[in-house]
Amino acid sequence: MSIDAVRDPDAPRRPGERLATYAAFLFLCLFAVYSAFPFFWTLLTSIKEPVDAFATPPVWVFDPTLSHYASLWLDRGFGWYFLNTAIVTAGTLLISIPIGAIAGYALARYPGRLGFWLLILALVFRALPRTAILLPFYQISRSFGIYDTHILLILVLVSINQPFTIWMMRSFFMTIPAEIEEAAMVDGCSRFKAFLKAIVPVMWPGVITTSLFTFLLAYNEFLMPLILTATKATTLPVAISQFGAEDIRFWSLSAAGAISITLPVVALILIFQKRIVGGLVQGAVKG
């Protein structure tokens, strides 16, 4: 770290420098508003009556209503889709994170060339366009009789996201020195016990970061559930797209759905904020 980088933030600055700082701050504020505007607009739409929501020019003073949320959750079976999504997301996490952790650990420690090629292979699979594997998934699910089931979506999402979790966990484990588990082995642990006692206690930042990304991938997945489900296992993103399509009057409903879907994610990220940033940094630079 250079001396400049750690200088006292309260130290006096030259006038030109101060102006530049204010200008940058103003720009970033405007940019934040610009970026958040679609979300803000959706939030407003979800609590307006359709007549207000689509008035031109936009109506800024209106009676807020939660009726769309009520009709969404009570009449439209939103809770059912929410449950589907929760099951599929939880199932995907429960399978792909342990596999990703163990495979990532092995690949981080394995010195041979085979490991390199396995990683490349995983990357290639990840790079396949989803539309290319969609039809085979569809046909296989039909012939196995698991079309429109939770287990199908879980298996498909695990297979799609596994390369990512393996890569991410591997780069996290690379930052944990092998000396730690070697010390544990000399101290009296078997190979596996060394992993449990010395590595597992310090791997949670990596697991949490990887889990969050996997959660987002599974939670927001649209294409796979659109094709591979019909009614029983339909997830939130698919359900929402179907609410809005019918008529402009339902757009408020669709907006309420979008907000409902987003809030859990926002909550999760707020809860794990520190861990995520820590995990991202840990994966990026050796500490």
Add this chain to the structure above:
Amino acid sequence: MARIELRNIVKRWGPVFGVRDVSIDIADREFLVLLGPSGCGKTTTMRMVAGLEYPSSGDILIDGRRVNDLEPKDRDVAMVFQSYGLYAHLTVYENIRFPLRVRGVPAAEHDRRVREAARMVELGSLLDRKPKALSGGQRQRVALARAIVRQPACFLMDEPLSNLDAKLRVSTRAEIKHLQQTLGVTMIYVTHDQVEAMTLAHRVAVMEHGVVRQLGTPTEIYDDPADIFVAGFIGSPAMNLVRGAAQDGVFHAPGLSLPLPQHITRGDLVLGVRAEDLGVCAPGEGQFAADIFSIEPLGDSTLVNIKPGGALVTARVAKDYRGEAGANTGLRADPALFYLFDGATGARLRLTGQGRI
């Protein structure tokens, strides 16, 4: 109590040799240092004793028992790693206690043994800290205490001082030596620092390219190097080495011709002489003469460098030496203190059986 025997140890990864045919017999309570530049196989050799690597061929015996196929935990060795390998999630106390817990030592003994080990390395007041709240030297002590607490038959140390600053290195070095004597354990210690090797070891194994070049006491490897590698590696400043040829008892090199103690004729030689065996004299009186290239005062002595014919020759002289760079000077040594090496193989030559030659 442990005698460790390495018998014809080879470690290879495909076509790459890490260690080639190393055989060392380490006596009980001996302090053996494996010394060499990076990549010489010294750490690999130690890791094979620990069980963290398996030899491709050869046998490792601890107290007469072949341990080749035993896991590290079953070998009764303790190891201190270069970057310590502490458990970041555990306090100092729990770090030191870890080996006792995983080995099923009765819990009633833990506290006494942890505190005893911590006391020996003067860690008593830090037992509640986590490793990240410790300085490098303190982390080092935790690693030492964790090794001591189990009272193993053998200690393995992999460059344990290399991450410490120069001052701490000297004091910790003394502590390690003291610990080894107090505990009466067999010690294998890996380093690339010849000063550490000289100060700590009962015997030093100097390694290069996976081969032990010389195994001997510090005095033996310093005074009687087996080949040109050992001669050049041990000693600071390094031994002066001049390439040339001998004709009728006179060694000729570019800009040099100096008489040898015996009547020798042989091509492609390297002549070696230690800096402290050279003294300054008037130009024309000594065997070497040239303008002074540079003068380096070290405090306790002064190094005088000259370049007769291209090769740098360094003399270690008294600290009160006063000379000027650029002035002409002579350097003189007793020819009995010269070493000769084969220029092609690097092997030490003892052609006359007199002196060092």
